[in-house]
Every structure is written in C-alpha cells, then in structure tokens.
Amino acid sequence: MDVCLIGAGNLATQLGLALTEKGHKVVQIWSRTASSAAELASKLECPYTTEISLIYAGADVYIIAVSDQAIEEVLGMRSWGSALVVHTAGSIPMDILAPYCTNFGVFYPFQTFTAAKTVDFDRIPVCIEASTPQNLEFLSILAHSLSQNIRIVDSVQRQQIHLAAVFVCNFVNHLYSIGEELLLEKGLDFDLLKPLILETADKMVAHSPQSSQTGPAVRNDTNVINKHLAMLADHPDLKNIYALVSERIIQKHK
C-alpha cells in the first residue's frame, strides 16, 4: 500500500521503518520541522515536504502521527477529500476527524516508542477503529501486515487503554527512576536493580500481577512500612507515594 506519513517523530519513525520492511511504500513524509522530515526521509528513501499543501493526493492512507495537540491543526491545513485519514493517538476520540474527512479511522500501535530503539512490530497490539466497515477492513489488512496482534476497539476503550498505559509504562518507568535515585544516595548503582526489574516484568507474563504481589504492604508488615517511611523523611514526595501505594495494596489484598 502507498502510505503518506504526517509526522516524523518516534512513532512515525518506527511505523515508517516497519511499513517499509513489510513491503509497503511510504510515498511521502510531511513534518513541520525540516530536519526531522529529512532525517526520516533519508531512512525510508522517500520524498518529504514541510508544506502541507504539497502533500500528494492519491496515497492509500494518510497516517497522522503528530502530538495530540497538533492533530486538529494539521487536519485543518488541507482538504482531504475522500482520502482515508487515520490518527495514531491513544487518548483522542476518532470523531475528531469527522469534520475534516469522509473516510477516517484510528491506527493505534500500543507500545512505547523511542527513536533510538527499533521495536519489533510483530507482537505489538495494534488497536484499530474506523468510520465504515470498508475502512475497518482496509485498516485490518494494513495492521495484519505488521502485527499478529490486532484489536478492534472503540474510542472509549482506547482511552482506557491509554490510561492503563500511563500506569504500567510511564509511572512504572518513574518508579525505576526513583529506585535509581535512592541507590545513588548511598553510593550504589542502578545496575543492581536490573535483574529484579526484569524478573518483576517477566513474572506477569505467566502469573497475574494480583497473585504475584510481594513486599511489606501485601503482608501488612507495619514494622517495615514504618521503617521505610522514616527512611524517606527527607523526601516528602516519595514518602507520600510510598504511603499511598502501600495503602492501596493493603486494601486490595485484605
């Protein structure tokens, strides 16, 4: 299929690489930032533009992979006719596209993307939604060419998935940061935590997180909890997080 990528950030980069690898053709890239557009265009060996009026007509699908705030602005910069236009945002309803396009949908690869790290699309869940059954079928074929894990989800479900992702990815990553900060304070390095972090993630592939819960809170071990709270006396923000999460674990497991 001929794909036009609107955006050249982390998601657009990984999506462009995966589409090209699977035999699709990225016919053009648009980005407001010439350097980003040029960099991705050189990776994908395709043309780019920073002028939205110069985007070719005739691509099979226009994939908007810009920041949430920029989606409507980009949509309004051009008339899309009957072209199929999709956005890739977890937290934005599909209907945001309705005033601008006749054929539209959402193509949401559910993963965390950083430009530096190539991800294997094969197992990434791709959540799709579309304005018509025909558009849904088109997106389903496109998604299946990238991944074995396709889900048809509506906008309410997708927003919930995005909210869950904030907990299991963004907040989890910040807890890793907190672990690093705590070790550095006592002259220890983050490497020490890596086997534990990997095991904790690995465990939930086979066991539900509810049944895998360990630690002082699930044992309601107030001695250890109070000792930890005292150790965090100089970090009121961490102390609050510790108390709140412990309390929730205690409530959920009592």
Add this chain to the structure above:
Amino acid sequence: MDVCLIGAGNLATQLGLALTEKGHKVVQIWSRTASSAAELASKLECPYTTEISLIYAGADVYIIAVSDQAIEEVLGMRSWGSALVVHTAGSIPMDILAPYCTNFGVFYPFQTFTAAKTVDFDRIPVCIEASTPQNLEFLSILAHSLSQNIRIVDSVQRQQIHLAAVFVCNFVNHLYSIGEELLLEKGLDFDLLKPLILETADKMVAHSPQSSQTGPAVRNDTNVINKHLAMLADHPDLKNIYALVSERIIQKHK
C-alpha cells in the same frame, strides 16, 4: 559446603535448589511448619525437622530464611556456639545476630522469589556482609558459587536497596495490577498490556529510566492529565496516585 536451611518458604526453596545444583549439600531443613519442611526436604532429598533443638551441629553455615519478624525468635530458640549464622533479610541490620552468635553475617540474594517459578541465580546480585574478614571471605566463596554478581554492602546500604526494591518491584507490580483492573472495567484483557510492560522493563537495560521517561506528565500535557483525572473520578485512590506520581515526574523533568 554443608548448609543448614532454617526456613522453607520461597527464598529457602530457591536457595536450596540453587545450592544443591551447584554441588553444595543441604544437610538439613528446619521449619516450624512440618508440611513446608517435608515438601522442601523431598525436593532436596535431605532430612528435615520441626524441632530446632534437633538441628545438627557441624554445618558450615546456617542460613536463616524466615520472615523478618521470626528471625530473633528463631535465633533465641537454640545456642549457636561458634557456627557461622547468616540471615537473608534486606531490611534487618546484621547486628541483630550479634547477641546470639559469635560468627555471623548476611547473605541477601536480591530478587523476588515465588515458590512456583524457578529463578536463575547466575545473574542475581548477592549482597553480603559479615562480622569478620574470614566470615566475609567464606560468604564470598559461597555467593560466587551461585552468582557472578556479588556485592559487599553494609546494613545501611542493604536497607536502602530493600527500600528501592519496594518501589521497582512491589509497587511496579501493583501498577501492573491497576492496569489490569482498568482494562477489565471496559471488557479488555491484561494480555494487551504485556508487550508494553516488557518493553518498558527491557528499555532500561540500555537506557537510564530518567532519559526514557515518556507520557503526558513528562510533556507537562495538562489536557491529557486532566482528562485522565476525570476518568478516575470513581476511583479516588487511583486518582490520588495518578496526581502524585504525575506531579513528581513534572517536578523532576522541568
């Protein structure tokens, strides 16, 4: 070496299996609970007892792997003479052993253990501390026979490591649980989150968590943050956790 295991829980089980595999001999197991002692004894093909007075003298090391609260009680139930006695607890200072033993130390394999899942000890950091250089050398040899990753840490450092572990393991696991709860509410399953969870953990092997932070908070995207807080209106506990962790990410990255 001849090892006597005091305790038959998750840690004692994994430790007993690893020691046996590496050619050490578990000469005896003690547990207050006969069924646990018998089960582990059958796995390790060794004798067991529930009577602490019947523990053999003459083992090279007595490894206490009972719950934190039970350590002192177990220590007081018997006289240990000049035997080398170690505990395995992250949050308990080494000196707790001093009133009961002449030769003592700490042998703290830094991992999360569940009885059902066999862990590969090879890369698990083992944190050791001892009352004399000779005891430290003995524990170092024992630790090196199990793992390539040995750390000599004092009790203050070990308690900090344990505190960090609560954040990166116990709290992280609870965030996984929260993700599962949120998806179930909208008829979605936890499997959807697994690729994201694994990628988030995998990423920090090569990239520092501070530099890998993604999500609405690090972008200070108040639109998405406020939408998520509104979605959590019926879950005040989750709303508080969301607000507190987001606020810390914003502060750390501004």
